[in-house]
Amino acid sequence: MKLKHIISSKQFEKSFIRSIFEKADQIKSGRYNKNILAGRIMATLFYEPSTRTRFSFESAMQRLGGSVISTENAYQFSSAAKGETIEDTIRIVSSYSDVIVLRHDTLGASQVAASLSKVPVINAGDGNGEHPTQALLDLYTIFSKFKTPDFTVIMIGDLLNGRTIHSLSYLLSLYPKIKIIFVSPKALAIPKTLKSHLIATKIDFTETEDFDFALKKADVIYQTRIQKERFKTKNDYKKYFGRFIIDESTLQKIKPRSIIMHPLPRINEIAPSVDSDPRALYFQQAANGVYIRMALLLYLLGPKNQ
Numbered sequence: 001m002k003l004k005h006i007i008s009s010k011q012f013e014k015s016f017i018r019s020i021f022e023k024a025d026q027i028k029s030g031r032y033n034k035n036i037l038a039g040r041i042m043a044t045l046f047y048e049p050s051t052r053t054r055f056s057f058e059s060a061m062q063r064l065g066g067s068v069i070s071t072e073n074a075y076q077f078s079s080a081a082k083g084e085t086i087e088d089t090i091r092i093v094s095s096y097s098d099v100i101v102l103r104h105d106t107l108g109a110s111q112v113a114a115s116l117s118k119v120p121v122i123n124a125g126d127g128n129g130e131h132p133t134q135a136l137l138d139l140y141t142i143f144s145k146f147k148t149p150d151f152t153v154i155m156i157g158d159l160l161n162g163r164t165i166h167s168l169s170y171l172l173s174l175y176p177k178i179k180i181i182f183v184s185p186k187a188l189a190i191p192k193t194l195k196s197h198l199i200a201t202k203i204d205f206t207e208t209e210d211f212d213f214a215l216k217k218a219d220v221i222y223q224t225r226i227q228k229e230r231f232k233t234k235n236d237y238k239k240y241f242g243r244f245i246i247d248e249s250t251l252q253k254i255k256p257r258s259i260i261m262h263p264l265p266r267i268n269e270i271a272p273s274v275d276s277d278p279r280a281l282y283f284q285q286a287a288n289g290v291y292i293r294m295a296l297l298l299y300l301l302g303p304k305n306q
């Protein structure tokens with residue numbers, strides 16, 4: 001069944017993922033019609049800060065010949081500042097555009113938006129919920145190095161609030177041979193709903209605070225930042241900040257063929273001295289965002305069989 005909205009990684013089936021990745025490969029090699037979405041309009045409505053997600057979506061739309069209307073600080077620059085509800089904003093913007101890319105601070109906001117919108121809604125991050133298009137580009141990056149889905153992924157950081165962690169975990173759970181090791185302070189462990197899902201899908205996963213143990217086992221090292229904006233007080237945040245850091249000493253401990261990823265932005269979790277190591281893939285990962293988002297826009301808006 002064709003998806004109308006992209007809200008959660010739980011919507012994705014293997015066949016869908018395969019077709020998006022094939023399309024992304026084709027786009028990456030330059031084989032695509034640069035005007036295929038001419039006359040179509042994408043609205044990007046961002047209520048939380050973003051660099052990669054918004055720019056890569058906008059770049060993707062424009063590379064396909066479409067155009068963009070945008071508000072990058074919607075609480076300040078849209079009618080939200082006057083007190084308009086997200087519901088009303090979505091009703092209006094969906095009559096001005098052919099697809100809406102929404103980032104919001106409230107969990108479930110894109111689900112609400114999808115229920116009101118006349119056009120497809122793409123969840124570009126809903127609070128501490130999900131970030132499904134990030135998960136697709138993450139998996140695409142992983143598969144560019146590991147061709148068969150039989151490896152160990154370690155995810156590090158604020159696993160409770162990190163929406164990229166949630167979406168990537170749901171996606172990985174489609175592949176029964178993949179093992180996951182979650183590394184976090186106990187208070188920032190994965191949410192219960194995700195844990196129940198992983199148990200139900202019988203994925204081999206472990207939760208630990210032992211960073212070194214996990215690093216030695218890892219094929220994919222997925223580092224994330226502590227999600228400062230989700231903490232009630234600065235002190236709460238400070239308790240966890242700087243706990244798990246990847247630096248030059250880490251490079252001695254990890255497998256020679258492992259890869260280091262990060263959805264970015266990084267604060268201090270990966271030292272800049274790691275960037276030149278061939279295993280550091282995070283900038284390539286961010287670049288892949290454009291190809292994946294082009295493939296997704298074609299899927300949602302392109303002519304049939306695209």
Ligand code: NCD
Pocket residue numbers: 052053125131134163164224225263264265
């Ligand atoms: C992430 C996000 O916004 O969830 N960034 C991104 O989209 N690449 C990760 C983060 O902010 O920590």
